[in-house]
Amino acid sequence: MDLLRISTAGSVDDGKSTLIGRLLYDTDALTKEQEALIEKKTAEKGLADLDFSVITDGLIAEREQGITIDVAHIYFSTNKRKFIIADSPGHVEYTRNMVTGASNAEVSIILIDARKGLLEQSYRHFFISQLLRLHTVVFCINKMDLVDYSEDVFLKIAADIQRMTASFEHSNPNIEIIPISSLKGDNVVNHSSNTAWYQGETLNSVLHQIESEQDIVTAFRMDVQNVLHVQNNEFVDYRGYSGRVASGTITLGDEVMVYPSQKNAIVTEIRKDINLLENAATGDSVSISLDREIDISRGSIITKNNEAIPITEKSIKAKLVWLEEDQAAIGSKFLLQAGSKTVQVRLEQIHAIIPPENPSNLQEASSLKLNDIAITSLKLASPIFLDHYAVNKNNGAFILINPRTNNTCAVGFVE
Amino acid sequence: MAVQNSHLQTLEDESIYILREVAAQFQNPALLFSGGKDSITMAHLAKKAFYPAKIPFTFLHVDTGHNFPETIEFRDAYIKKLGVKLEVRYVQDAIDQNKVKEESGKYASRNSLQTVTLLDAIEELGFDACLGGARRDEEKSRAKERIFSVRDDFGQWDAKKQRPELFQILNGKIEFGENVRAFPISNWTEEDIWSYILQENLELPSIYFAHKRRLVKRDGAFLALSDYLNLVDTDEIIEDVVRFRTVGDMTCTAALPSTANTVKLVLDENKASKHSERGARIDDQRSESALEQRKKDGYF
Numbered sequence: 032m033d034l035l036r037i038s039t040a041g042s043v044d045d046g047k048s049t050l051i052g053r054l055l056y057d058t059d060a061l062t063k064e065q066e067a068l069i070e071k072k073t074a075e076k077g078l079a080d081l082d083f084s085v086i087t088d089g090l091i092a093e094r095e096q097g098i099t100i101d102v103a104h105i106y107f108s109t110n111k112r113k114f115i116i117a118d119s120p121g122h123v124e125y126t127r128n129m130v131t132g133a134s135n136a137e138v139s140i141i142l143i144d145a146r147k148g149l150l151e152q153s154y155r156h157f158f159i160s161q162l163l164r165l166h167t168v169v170f171c172i173n174k175m176d177l178v179d180y181s182e183d184v185f186l187k188i189a190a191d192i193q194r195m196t197a198s199f200e201h202s203n204p205n206i207e208i209i210p211i212s213s214l215k216g217d218n219v220v221n222h223s224s225n226t227a228w229y230q231g232e233t234l235n236s237v238l239h240q241i242e243s244e245q246d247i248v249t250a251f252r253m254d255v256q257n258v259l260h261v262q263n264n265e266f267v268d269y270r271g272y273s274g275r276v277a278s279g280t281i282t283l284g285d286e287v288m289v290y291p292s293q294k295n296a297i298v299t300e301i302r303k304d305i306n307l308l309e310n311a312a313t314g315d316s317v318s319i320s321l322d323r324e325i326d327i328s329r330g331s332i333i334t335k336n337n338e339a340i341p342i343t344e345k346s347i348k349a350k351l352v353w354l355e356e357d358q359a360a361i362g363s364k365f366l367l368q369a370g371s372k373t374v375q376v377r378l379e380q381i382h383a384i385i386p387p388e389n390p391s392n393l394q395e396a397s398s399l400k401l402n403d404i405a406i407t408s409l410k411l412a413s414p415i416f417l418d419h420y421a422v423n424k425n426n427g428a429f430i431l432i433n434p435r436t437n438n439t440c441a442v443g444f445v446e
Numbered sequence: 447m448a449v450q451n452s453h454l455q456t457l458e459d460e461s462i463y464i465l466r467e468v469a470a471q472f473q474n475p476a477l478l479f480s481g482g483k484d485s486i487t488m489a490h491l492a493k494k495a496f497y498p499a500k501i502p503f504t505f506l507h508v509d510t511g512h513n514f515p516e517t518i519e520f521r522d523a524y525i526k527k528l529g530v531k532l533e534v535r536y537v538q539d540a541i542d543q544n545k546v547k548e549e550s551g552k553y554a555s556r557n558s559l560q561t562v563t564l565l566d567a568i569e570e571l572g573f574d575a576c577l578g579g580a581r582r583d584e585e586k587s588r589a590k591e592r593i594f595s596v597r598d599d600f601g602q603w604d605a606k607k608q609r610p611e612l613f614q615i616l617n618g619k620i621e622f623g624e625n626v627r628a629f630p631i632s633n634w635t636e637e638d639i640w641s642y643i644l645q646e647n648l649e650l651p652s653i654y655f656a657h658k659r660r661l662v663k664r665d666g667a668f669l670a671l672s673d674y675l676n677l678v679d680t681d682e683i684i685e686d687v688v689r690f691r692t693v694g695d696m697t698c699t700a701a702l703p704s705t706a707n708t709v710k711l712v713l714d715e716n717k718a719s720k721h722s723e724r725g726a727r728i729d730d731q732r733s734e735s736a737l738e739q740r741k742k743d744g745y746f
Contacts, residue, residue: 032453034453102590128610260499263498269499273496369615370614432619
């Protein structure tokens with residue numbers, strides 16, 4: 032059984048919570064307590080259809096306001112696959128949560144209200160899934176019951192979606208478009224006779240058919256998290272560099288290049304707990320030992336000698352998404368963190384702000400404010416050895432930390 | 447070694463990564479250990495994360511005094527085998543010092559009283575991070591919890607002030623006096639935990655498996671008969687073969703009639719039952735937002 036991480040996005044009242052509730056209900060993934068709660072709330076509100084929103088709208092404030100205000104994680108599994116859904120809110124002011132939810136996802140589900148069609152926010156949602164380079168985007172045209180399950184309405188919105196996706200030159204994700212009603216259950220898990228004109232798959236079967244992301248990056252990258260040093264009877268002088276492989280593979284005997292010290296060494300041991308391994312690949316948490324003592328500590332990155340080298344410059348160009356209320360002026364200083372690597376940076380230049388609803392209409396700006404997406408240049412106190420995000424997602428993204436508040440104030444993608 | 451399930455492998459690698467970040471980013475981290483299956487899994491992952499080096503965390507147990515004796519016995523034997531340092535702090539001490547007031551009545555529980563003892567222990571022992579075995583699938587407000595959750599000087603959790611967490615990058619920067627609750631098994635479900643316990647052949651306290659026990663039947667639920675429970679006239683005392691799905695206090699953890707006496711049988715039975723795990727926690731059923739309110743007050 033494998034694991035698929037999904038992010039959902041939609042505007043207020045597009046019915047995301049209802050969709051997730053429906054998905055869980057129709058795949059028989061809800062507990063008896065949850066089913067009882069749905070029935071109780073439905074009766075209290077005097078609704079004709081089941082009220083699924085009580086399952087995902089977790090916090091008191093949300094229940095009071097009837098909206099979702101933070102990323103919630105929902106877990107469910109079928110016989111074939113395990114799913115983690117990051118349910119992100121869709122208000123303009125909560126873009127940061129959407130980026131957050133999508134950052135660990137492979138697939139994005141975007142909800143569109145059939146009565147309203149594409150809204151400014153739909154463009155924003157799609158733009159964010161492209162910014163993060165998610166390989167599959169599923170558009171659910173929801174509330175089809177409220178437009179009499181009209182094929183014409185569906186086709187018009189589908190054409191609009193195709194126009195929007197075609198305007199992004201640099202991405203080639205899988206796009207799926209499905210007419211659904213979460214409230215009534217059409218085409219979520221079960222094929223609907225109300226949309227006999229629709230020959231495609233249900234949402235549930237699309238989610239089961241998506242291929243989990245293949246590791247297309249070959250260059251090996253591993254940040255050192257801790258140096259494990261042991262001297263006892265069993266381990267005379269053990270030195271292991273622990274970390275999680277960000278990309279590529281490493282095999283015993285490989286020659287590595289460690290940054291920032293730029294020293295070479297040979298891999299003599301790859302260990303996971305008591306097990307000694309021949310090799311390790313993307314995602315593995317291991318400890319690596321080397322044949323000689325070199326300058327290596329937390330924040331070092333291990334790469335392979337005969338492979339592409341990371342960026343060694345002290346200046347990088349990056350797209351930033353601003354995540355906090357405090358604005359950032361040119362010249363402001365931050366702490367950049369990527370994996371276990373950290374470095375002081377200065378915001379050197381803001382080349383342009385990208386309006387996500389119309390990405391080609393670049394704007395000028397002298398500072399960054401909440402929810403801005405910008406192309407910037409950063410000056411680093413010392414090189415940090417990242418890769419281009421388009422080449423290596425796992426070593427191409429970073430966060431900025433505001434030294435005045437310790438808050439995570441931006442996420443960055445190396446251009 | 448058993449053939450590993452790929453999603454369990456992913457979850458294990460992710461948890462090990464988080465445990466290593468906690469060890470690296472904090473000066474004095476604690477691992478909250480109750481002797482329950484989630485904290486046992488977390489401790490096992492910590493062993494794997496640093497082997498052959500020692501686990502770099504102090505273990506902390508906030509003992510309500512109302513635990514199942516089987517759990518405490520297991521806890522002590524397990525800690526000895528693991529070779530780590532365990533600090534125990536007692537809710538009874540906070541009651542004796544008049545810092546908290548014991549609840550009274552039929553539903554009296556020490557569950558929410560733990561918070562004061564936990565915050566006192568954090569301050570006394572100077573912990574800047576506490577590892578907890580909470581999982582996002584347990585309860586709705588847990589579903590919104592970050593991996594690193596910053597608490598202020600008063601241990602409070604503010605849902606609206608949580609830091610966004612992107613990719614696998616964990617920002618543990620805090621001011622002196624603040625601390626972080628870190629949840630390395632956030633993305634595990636109850637089924638994942640049991641599958642992992644089966645795969646890794648982990649030992650658990652005996653109360654997780656079917657055994658004969660004297661019980662109090664109350665409001666359709668079965669509670670363990672103990673000195674800590676305030677009995678009322680309508681309570682009915684029976685004997686049955688049961689197991690417990692969580693190991694909270696004896697006063698608020700309901701038993702499940704069951705004959706499942708192995709990990710495999712428990713796993714199968716949980717899958718078939720469709721009841722939620724915390725459905726057997728009386729303390730969470732007080733209201734729809736019971737756990738969220740306790741978390742705001744500093745509960746872990």
